[in-house]
Amino acid sequence: MIRGIRGAITVKENTSDMILTATKKLIMKMIVENHIKPDAVAQVIMTVTNDLNAAFPAKALRELENWNYVPVMCMQEIPVPNSLEMCIRVMMTVETELSQDEINHIYLERAVILRPDLANQ
Template sequence: MAVRAVRGAVQLDRDDKTVLLDAVKELFNEVLEANELDRDSLISIIFTSTPDLRCGFPAVAVRELGLADVPLMCAQELDIQGALPRTVRLLVHAETGRAKSEIRHVYLGGAAALRRDLVPIPARAAA
C-alpha cells in the first residue's frame, strides 16, 4: 500500500448551505468511487473554498455522511482576480494499491474548467 493524494473540485451555483453540503457530498462520493477507496483507507482531507463562499464549512458535509474518525481541515483559497468563483476543492490522502498514474482526480460542474487535462471528455451521443 502507498499513500496517495486525490484532488477534486466542484463549483456551486450559489452561496447556499444546502447547495454546499450536497455538492461536497457528491464530490466526496465521486472521489471514493472513481478511485475504489473505502473509508478505512482515508488518512485526512483538506478542503478549501473561495472567499465568496461564506455559508458553511465543506467538512460538515462528510461529517454528515458519518465520517467521524478522519482528520478534516477547511481553509480559504487565495483571493486571486479572475479565479473560478464559488468553488470548493478537496485533497484526500488515502492508502491505496493504485499507482500514481491510476489515480482519478474528480472535477464536477464548472470546476472541470480548472483541469481540462484531467477531466474525461464525454462521449458524443449516437446520431
C-alpha cells in the first residue's frame, strides 16, 4: 500500500546548521517510528516557511546512508497570515504494510500545534 507520512518541526533561527539539524532530527524520527527503508520511498517533499532560506532541508536527507537515490524536492510553504513561523514540513510517500491509523506522523517543537491530535501518538 502507498501511504503519505507527514512531519513538521520548527527552528529558532534561520541558519544552515539549525535547518539541517532540525530536518535530520525530524526525518530520523519519521524513519524509526514508521520502519521506513529508502527503497520503499517513492518521493519526499519538503517545505519551509518564507522566513527560512539559509539552507535546503533536502541536504539533511542526502547525508543519510542509502538515501541518495530517493527523489526529494524543496518548496516554499504558502505564506498564510498568522501561520506558524520558522517551520519545516516533510511529506514522504512510502510503500508500507501499515494501515492509515498505524502511521506515526511526527510533529516536533512548536509544530505540535499543527496537528495536536496526531502529535502525541
